[in-house]
Amino acid sequence: MTLNDVLALLADPEKLMRRCYLHIHGGSGAAPANGQAALATFKVEFGHQTAMGFTTGLSGLLGLKKDRPFVKFIKQPGPAQNPVPADCFNAYYIPMVQTADVAAGSSHYTLPIAAGSLMITSKLSGCTVGIGSDANGAVLVSHVQPNANAAGGSAALSTAVQTGMHAMQGEFRRNSEYTGFAAVMGRCDGNRWRFYLQASVPGQTSNYSITDLRTI
Secondary structure, eight states, rough: OHHHHHHHHHOOOHHHHHSSEEEEOOOSSSOOOOOEEEEEEEEEEEEEEEEEEEEOOOHHTTTTTEEEEEEEEEOOOOSOOOOOOEEEEEEEEEOOOOOHEEEESSSEEEEOOOOTTTTEEBBBBBBBEEEOOOOOOOHHHHEEEEOOOTTTTHHHHHHHTTTOSSSEEEEEETTBBBSSSEEEEEEEETTTTEEEEEEEOOOSSSSEEEEEEEEO
């Protein structure tokens, strides 16, 4: 797996998530106000370690796994770069927010319908990502971190994620779609966005083991 292989597979996130372990990180600061998600630049790097991942064909049917490259998507500071460096790509970034940000109107972001566009959000380790639409039919995405001090647990978190959504398309939730960690990205094909989750857990003989792939 090379840098160019990873960049080419951005056109097929499901295949990318089968062939690589994705480690997404970077991004901090106050959440922006509700509105269209901002473009950001992500740098692609390879870790020295590997992760256990899916196989295909007969070995996949038998549940066998193999070492997969450890690929990092690192959000770069500041606005999206143009031209994009050779080891980077641009994607709409959905920041991780707190439940308090939902009430403050800084948590839900729209995505434009533009073929080939990508969406990236920070690594999930307990959060919920919700996908739906606003009252105007625009694609709406939110990534909310649970509030350990709030009553209601996962139900309260789901309520926060769905706040402001006119219609829900689906959610990626811990202890439902993933148990340990997750990488989430989206891609607009034609006039439709699709969203992909790669679930993982800490591995016994490697840093991580890929456990599942989900699509919305």
